[in-house]
Amino acid sequence: MGKYKKSTRQALLVDKLSTNPFMTDDQLAQYFDVSIQTIRLDRLALNIPELRERIKSVAKEEKNKIRSLSLQEVTGDITEVEMNKRATSVFEVEESHTFLKYNVARGQYLFAQANSLCVAVIDQPVVLTKSAKINFVHQVKVQDKVVSNATVQSMTSKIAIIDVVSKVGDIVVFDGLFEMYFKKEDD
Amino acid sequence: MGKYKKSTRQALLVDKLSTNPFMTDDQLAQYFDVSIQTIRLDRLALNIPELRERIKSVAKEEKNKIRSLSLQEVTGDITEVEMNKRATSVFEVEESHTFLKYNVARGQYLFAQANSLCVAVIDQPVVLTKSAKINFVHQVKVQDKVVSNATVQSMTSKIAIIDVVSKVGDIVVFDGLFEMYFKKEDD
DNA sequence: TACTTATTAGTACCAACTACTAAGACCAAG
DNA sequence: CTTGGTCTTAGTAGTTGGTACTAATAAGTA
Known part of the structure; x- marks a missing residue:
């Protein structure tokens, strides 16, 4: 199966991170079969913080x-x-x-x-x-x-x-x- | 205020991190008025993982x-x-x-x-x-x-x-x- | 004084980034 | 067909918060 187009990939990215916020850009890049830069551009566009910040926000009492x-x-x-x-x-x-x-x-x-x-x-x-x-x-x-x-x-x-x-x-x-x-x- | 001796400092370190696991070695070094290396030796001796690992384990629980x-x-x-x-x-x-x-x-x-x-x-x-x-x-x-x-x-x-x-x-x-x-x- | 423990300094290295520049790929319209 | 736009990839420099290690120094004690 071919790669997803941008919008689909970004939607799936949000979804993926919502279920598993512990994934690194590298893992995501492999998962979506794109470069790590693409993942970073996606995160930038979607306003998704980096792994450590995601983890930190989970750890802090945002509950x-x-x-x-x-x-x-x-x-x-x-x-x-x-x-x-x-x-x-x-x-x-x-x-x-x-x-x-x-x-x-x-x-x-x-x-x-x-x-x-x-x-x-x-x-x-x-x-x-x-x-x-x-x-x-x-x-x-x-x-x-x-x-x-x-x-x-x-x-x-x-x-x-x-x-x-x-x-x-x-x-x-x-x-x-x-x-x-x-x-x-x-x- | 004089510095603590090793055993006291290590006891306080465990205490400090249990209430606030988000402190970096640098912050801890300043807090105890010792070098960053001392803190690292302490963590090593006490088997306390680094900041990111601490946060990650908190995050997993929290999640x-x-x-x-x-x-x-x-x-x-x-x-x-x-x-x-x-x-x-x-x-x-x-x-x-x-x-x-x-x-x-x-x-x-x-x-x-x-x-x-x-x-x-x-x-x-x-x-x-x-x-x-x-x-x-x-x-x-x-x-x-x-x-x-x-x-x-x-x-x-x-x-x-x-x-x-x-x-x-x-x-x-x-x-x-x-x-x-x-x-x-x-x- | 010599020995031991404790502390500090410093280096090389790592993961997982940010922030940026630049170039190539791909498609769509003039 | 070529120009322009978006999309993607590559690569560099710099950052944080470390590990792992060596070496030097300070302090306490026999």
């Missing part, structure tokens, strides 16, 4: 930071809302979390962002997710800003169908179709 | 702690695993999980539990969620114990289809069909 990244905080910042029509939120993955937790959590955070946005766009006090069809289209890299857009497709007195597309730049990383259930205040 | 902590945090406790076949986890909804917006947390945590379970059931180092079709069947209350069951429906060399059903007692609260993508890695 508190990581622990604090619970799901309810990861809903992203809602930047625009047009009630019952559409909404936008932004979620930036911080580098301190990514190495350890990112792998497991990626799917969960993208879903959480989208789900929260769906709740926010509906102008009702109680909004529940009923069902969803979701796709994780593309990997998210370190420090990527995930911009999520929710658009209400249809809305009855109890159910809203909302389409969500999350992008990093121009690249779609996640999309989903959410069916939200809500109750009017006096129910 | 395991964090991993189990964050996994437990997100997934609940995985109680049974039959690799590549099925797995079960239990997640108890605490107040903190429902803290801001009950409904938001509910969806995200149920999804997170299911998603994590799908990652755990596949015996591969890197497992990513590709897509999912999920249903939030019934509401979950605080202190409910959500028992999630994942069953691998089919599995190729790259993709696994997993069915997840989450229940509180006998009542189904969530179900989902997950398409997981994984990579074999010989490292």
